[in-house]
Amino acid sequence: MRTEDILAAIAEHKDQLALVMMPGVQYYTGQYFDIKAITKQGHDCGALVGFDLAHAFGNVPLQLHDDGVDFAVWCSYKYLNSGPGAVSGVFVHERHSSNPDLPRFAGWWGHDEAERFQMKKGFVPMEGADAWQLSNVNVIPSAAHLASLEMFSKAGIYNLREKSILLTGYMEYLINELNTGGEVIKIITPSDSGQRGAQLSLCLSSGGKEVFIQLGKNGIVADWREPNVIRVAAVPMYNSFEEVWLFADQLKRLVRN
Incomplete structure (x- = not known):
């Protein structure tokens, strides 16, 4: 909007x-x-x-x-x-x-x-x-x-915000790498960091619910919203860049399968 x-x-x-x-x-x-x-x-x-x-x-x-x-x-x-x-x-x-x-x-x-x-x-x-x-x-x-x-x-909320922008930007970068052969995952959250917080909302072209379920079985806590959105939040208070990478790696394996 x-x-x-x-x-x-x-x-x-x-x-x-x-x-x-x-x-x-x-x-x-x-x-x-x-x-x-x-x-x-x-x-x-x-x-x-x-x-x-x-x-x-x-x-x-x-x-x-x-x-x-x-x-x-x-x-x-x-x-x-x-x-x-x-x-x-x-x-x-x-x-x-x-x-x-x-x-x-x-x-x-x-x-x-x-x-x-x-x-x-x-x-x-x-x-x-x-x-x-x-x-x-x-x-x-x-x-x-x-x-x-x-x-x-x-x-400090401004320190948290600074880390949040970096975490979310890193997550966006890793997800976009999955789309090099065509858009498999669409990020419906604005790409402008000033228009988003810690959350990215992901739409998968197919199999989104199954991917979400498998993420949970692999220890990734995300959120499903009907009809086809996985909400993922890299929260700066307690999430790390390594955890963002591990999420993206799991997502890549699930999407390829």
């Missing part, structure tokens, strides 16, 4: 738009969208702009505040490594933080703590970010989440 086409669609429908809602990284193709440009276009057309960052958070650097995003949501069990059922994340721009009349999913943990246990009718939000909490935190998964966030803080 071209950025200019997205911006044109927003402009075309501006008289009907109340909200622009998009993924930061598209789950199927792995495309990383231009959050700043989309947000600006939405605001210029009078709409609020929000993003689903399930496949972006922990994958690519984000500047939600500086980009002017109104709100965003994400889970923590993908690139943040925190496990199923772990705490979700919500970003709300500070320009909305003190507006008690803004429609929201109101949870009792976001209610004014001075009145919370009085169980009165109506919702009186806390000031700032606390107003957006829905419930008290699940302690055990949050311990894993905290450990993961400490690793991200130590490694």
Whole structure:
């Protein structure tokens, strides 16, 4: 999807738009969208702009505040490594933080703590970010989440991004080597490193599901998406260049067979 086409669609429908809602990284193709440009276009057309960052958070650097995003949501069990059922994340721009009349999913943990246990009718939000909490935190998964966030803080998201670009570029190079005699594997993720994260989505001309199954039997953890896509993510936090080579070598053997 071209950025200019997205911006044109927003402009075309501006008289009907109340909200622009998009993924930061598209789950199927792995495309990383231009959050700043989309947000600006939405605001210029009078709409609020929000993003689903399930496949972006922990994958690519984000500047939600500086980009002017109104709100965003994400889970923590993908690139943040925190496990199923772990705490979700919500970003709300500070320009909305003190507006008690803004429609929201109101949870009792976001209610004014001075009145919370009085169980009165109506919702009186806390000031700032606390107003957006829905419930008290699940302690055990949050311990894993905290450990993961400490690793991200130590490694640095921009260092991880630099390695991610190199890893994914190396994987793309090795896969393209398999196509020297004709396109056997089509990469539907954009080739521009600025428009993708750690994921490459591969379409095989035939036998894709069987190749995916055999990869798993050989210790390669990938992901199948109907009808014909294998999603592969070389995650910079814990994947190496050697592992990328081993994946490509296994893929080459399976494709040739």
